[in-house]
Amino acid sequence: RKEVEQDPGPFNVPEGATVAFNCTYSNSASQSFFWYRQDCRKEPKLLMSVYSSGNEDGRFTAQLNRASQYISLLIRDSKLSDSATYLCVVNTGFQKLVFGTGTRLLVSP
Amino acid sequence: DVKVTQSSRYLVKRTGEKVFLECVQDMDHENMFWYRQDPGLGLRLIYFSYDVKMKEKGDIPEGYSVSREKKERFSLILESASTNQTSMYLCASSPLDQWLPEAFFGQGTRLTVV
Numbered sequence: 427r428k429e430v431e432q433d434p435g436p437f438n439v440p441e442g443a444t445v446a447f448n449c450t451y452s453n454s455a456s457q458s459f460f461w462y463r464q465d466c467r468k469e470p471k472l473l474m475s476v477y478s479s480g481n482e483d484g485r486f487t488a489q490l491n492r493a494s495q496y497i498s499l500l501i502r503d504s505k506l507s508d509s510a511t512y513l514c515v516v517n518t519g520f521q522k523l524v525f526g527t528g529t530r531l532l533v534s535p
Numbered sequence: 536d537v538k539v540t541q542s543s544r545y546l547v548k549r550t551g552e553k554v555f556l557e558c559v560q561d562m563d564h565e566n567m568f569w570y571r572q573d574p575g576l577g578l579r580l581i582y583f584s585y586d587v588k589m590k591e592k593g594d595i596p597e598g599y600s601v602s603r604e605k606k607e608r609f610s611l612i613l614e615s616a617s618t619n620q621t622s623m624y625l626c627a628s629s630p631l632d633q634w635l636p637e638a639f640f641g642q643g644t645r646l647t648v649v
Contacts, residue, residue: 520591
């Protein structure tokens with residue numbers, strides 16, 4: 427079983443839609459969680475950290491469910507510029523970051 | 536701004552060659568990482584280092600070695616390149632932070648082994 431699993435997509439949504447991605451992780455001792463964004467042919471960049479109580483950054487909301495070992499990312503009012511691959515990342519301890527394979531989002535006009 | 540610089544954007548090497556990929560970061564980060572990224576497989580950790588001269592194997596270290604002689608520089612070495620090492624290689628660095636070790640990536644090196 428992979429340490430971090432994501433649905434690869436693609437998720438095709440119209441502008442203005444709300445879309446949600448989930449990610450599951452296998453190591454219950456994982457310490458911290460993140461969502462990274464990767465544009466085509468670019469390096470990944472941190473989108474947001476995921477806090478235990480859930481957190482919001484503008485149109486983006488991240489949630490953590492430790493009991494079920496999953497994290498989620500909700501994007502409201504999708505923009506064309508949100509089209510990218512979203513990587514779920516887990517800090518499994520000793521600052522080792524494990525990446526999911528990514529979920530591809532395509533926002534269309 | 537944090538900057539992580541990889542020495543080459545594109546490389547073409549022959550099977551059996553010894554290949555060096557260099558990475559330099561300018562933020563005095565303790566941790567440095569080498570990943571490879573392949574379609575459908577995502578980013579897979581090859582090696583990481585949390586201090587000068589220290590290294591830890593990641594998930595796929597076979598066929599690779601690393602060197603960290605200075606804090607700012609982390610080199611990935613392909614001892615004898617093979618075609619299955621054709622991939623995008625990404626270097627990253629992060630500060631020593633147990634809870635929120637944000638990783639900053641270089642622009643990547645696309646290596647083709649022929």
